[in-house]
Amino acid sequence: MADGAVRAGIEPAAPAAGVIDSTLYSPARRWLFLAILFLVGTSSSVDRVVISVLLEPIKQEFQVSDTMLGMLSGLSFALLYSVLGLPIARLADRGDRKLLITVAITVWSAMTALCAAAGTFWQLLIARIGVGVGEAGATPPAQSLIVDYFPLSQRARAIGIFATSGTAGYLLGLSLGSQLVTSFGWRMTLLAFGLPGLIVAAIVYFVLDEPRRRQAAAAKAPPAEDFMQSIRRLLAKKSFVRLLIGFTIYHFAAYGSLVFVPSYMTRVIGSPIADAGLYYGMTSALAVLVGSLAGGSLCDMLVRRDKRWIAWFPAAGYALAAVPSVLMFLIDDLTLFLFVSTLSGILLYASLPAAFSAVHAVCGSARRATAIALVLFFGNLLGFGLGPVLTGAMSDVFSASMGPTGLRYALLLVMALTVPTSLLMFSAAKSVPQDLEH
Template sequence: MSSAAVSRADPNRNVVLAMLLVVYIFNFIDRQILSILAAPIQADLDLSDGQMGLLGGISFALLYSTMAVPLAALADRTSRSWVIAVSLAAWSGFTALCGLAQNFWHIFLARLGVGIGEAGGVAPSYALIGDYFPSKQRATALSIYSLGIPIGSGLGVLMGGYIAATVDWRAAFFAVGLTGVVIVPVFKLLVRDRAKPKVAADNPAPLPQTPTLKETAAVLARKKSFWFLAFGAATSSMLGYGIAFWLPSLLIRSFGFDLVGASQFFGAILLLGGVVGVLAGGLLADRLGGRDRAFYAWLPGVAFFLGAPLFAAGITSSDWKLAFVLFLLPQALAYIWLGPVLSAVQHLVVPAARSTASALFLLINNLIGLGGGIYALGALSDFLAPIYGDEALRYSMLYALALYGLAALLMAFAGPSLRKDWVDE
């Protein structure tokens, strides 16, 4: 029986998807909470924009990106669900430790630990979804899973802002970190790996072995579509992660919001725009990609092209009500790429190598996008401060919008390559 047929018949797949979504929500709560807490952390620990950029970017992304590859290879060869469960416990614990930080290096090291923990969560989850859902439904399933990004980011901003305003920023880290630890046994109880297929009695031919990390990397290296997708996503993520981290600070500095007001404004944008964008991307990709696989890349490219001028209009606006609408639309467009691109990467290798392929994609996307984008916007803001003063962060974001043009171009090139690089199941 084909893997697709087995996936369609599995009654447990929706429970698995729901629990993976819950874990991913906590992944992004723990990741995004730092952005809304940036202002009180900077005031308490006397940190510059550049240092905050390091905390939100390199300190997290360095080990998050690199450790994801061996952890994904381990998940492919052992148990994907166990790797995710242990990772959830690790990153939640380190998130709680962020609340004990007394200086830059304390919180920097704690964020390194969060990155190590989260390294084992995403790629094995992509692979589990690939195991449970057939190809024609996979972009939609991955989009539902990717709702963890806007929901987790939105909740992190809303919860972090409220707790920091009513208690302090340290309590916010304690609350979300310890809650994540409590989820671990529930996840492990409900989520298990798909049983590996057995050799049929009337067909004793041995099953193919799981490709090694080196073999999977070699396969991907020969496919142009992988490089276009990876660098296109990474370029867009530099801007996406940068805006997601620094927009609360922009709202406080340039729009006059207090901490709670900024968290409500940005949280609503993330939840409303993000949820619509993620779901639309998956549904459109499964519909259009069935006709032409190039649309798995072209759809995100169009979204990036349309999103840049809308973001520019929001950044330069002086009225917060107008800015809300202008930020809401491109926020939806910014999330469209997740379902199509993640699904396409799953189809560049054989099913047994999905975790490893996803991790290699995330290595490029996160090391460049997450590691570079947040720091680059913060450092550019510091550089522009003598010219623009308190408006330096606004202009830093504005100049960075050129990254969406480059991302759109790379996705345009990825489309034709996908047609020949696609691996059918």
Template structure:
């Protein structure tokens, strides 16, 4: 079951992230600014991805989660292929809205199924495995996007990665298990209302800190780093195919060990003190800040790659403990809703506005510093790591009173 969810997650991130490595060819064809590219990678995707996540999560509390995932895969794959058919920048933006709408049906039902499949003491590791699908999908997005674009153009690359979604949707529907089908049906009158779930979550102070920390985390991981391929091409003058292959491989080399390490460390530390679910993420976030600042300061490509690998490891150490902390404090009857609310704010503010902010900073700095402006924009926007680390530390201090089975 986890393997099928892994494939779904990988497909999601492949279709989502491939656009980052295509930004320079798209900019050259449509003659748009970095702010508009930030809108393409961020808000156009995140708006429906975030807003539809909550109703999808409420649906996942009681409906067949296999069907939700299968429909979601089919929708985002079709919209990714439509991105490749766009004849102007507006059409491309509209199709990206559709990709976000489809992918809103991924994380809440997937997390909900994982918590049904695995006992409490294995969840962080299972969530780490599922999170690793994002790394694999992102790496494939960089590598396939770069190579297919070099050979056939950016439109063909988008169509090629979107088309296989129909097969994956069928696999998800056929092979996934729905544990609820073997349980006595709940009385609909006993289900917690959406408003009641929101009230409970709003009263959990550690949950509020986790939401804030995740927003800041997404600001840098989906905002600052969304322009890393453009930075390598524009500032360090590395060719597209090398960027896709080398930087994509580095993302995997750093991210996969980080996810595994984050899951193992948080499972081990939290056996003695649950607060380390928050604190493991906080410490890793804090250390990542100077690593990336140095990485984007150096003019040498090889040194940048080495520091990026270390930074990717540290950032991904944060992911499993944050997810495990979420499931410790949210309560079982509102699990999907808690995931959706968290990702509503993280995606809308972090993933949606992060690239726009980084792009606007780049446009502003470029007026004074030329292509070097993109370097300064990325370094400036990476300061979001500091409030993220602080909020996660505070969440750990407050979580004990919020723990709920």
């Protein structure tokens, strides 16, 4: 149950049974492990996002609709990613998280490279499903390890730094990916991004540490909850349920628009694909870097005053982000578009570390990876899975009568969903104090 010291923002003197002692590692080792997990997140992000700058040449080669591209970039990836995320998270809550991450990155890297050999659109779709199977084993165990490596007072910042692995991934995927596809085609681009992940897998296996093996107290832990017990405990917390719904809506808005931004820049603004990927990749990297680092540090400071800031902070961020997130798709000038999209990204990514920290604060250590996997299950299945498909379908409908600008109106509708996300986060803050659990 919630610990009084945690409520007051003070670290407990000793860990409870089954809880990893955050003083187990020196600061230098914590940051080394975080750096390795950063590489994992970067590899995951690259293999996920690079497809967005490959959609146009894939569309031309296989002669498919935007709806089919939405399936390729979203639903195909998210389907088994979401389904496998929960059983993998159960293993992460009980077993060797380092081994899980090693296997996961090996699978998604190999499948990304295999996408390059696809002879038909459906073969590409099946290989893309394999990428999602691998990536299901990345984020829940990685975040679970970070929470065990770092004390409560540093977690939002650590998770914020981990979140910036998406910065490196987006930068490499969009900017370098757009250059590679222009010069070598989409197949060689996928091969170039898939194979280096195997090196990262080796680093994880030989360098990363699993704290459960080092802390004797872990052996004294009470019997682990079964899956349904964990789900019932989580769903009994009002703050968790509201965070879960808020995350799901956010993922729908973010992923539904993200994969089509390079297409918007080429079709509506008229930017060449190489420029679109390079410029948007660089400005997105800046937005994620500034937002995640500043947001995580500021949230840690505010949470020391009042635990409810864990949910208040992302709520305020999503509310402020709603304006530029919608406004950016009303702009036809490239420079102004990049400026407004960067402002939107800073606000959105400043909110993300705090939102994940809120989930970790209320879920309890016995079900930490399960909680994150549950968030990602709905966020990826409904958000990353259906978001691009429905955005693509709306684009097809609008474009039938409006031409290329039809994509604009689909994106406007999707990004307006940041408003209900904010309202749910504000609502979750009311229940955070009583739902806190070590």
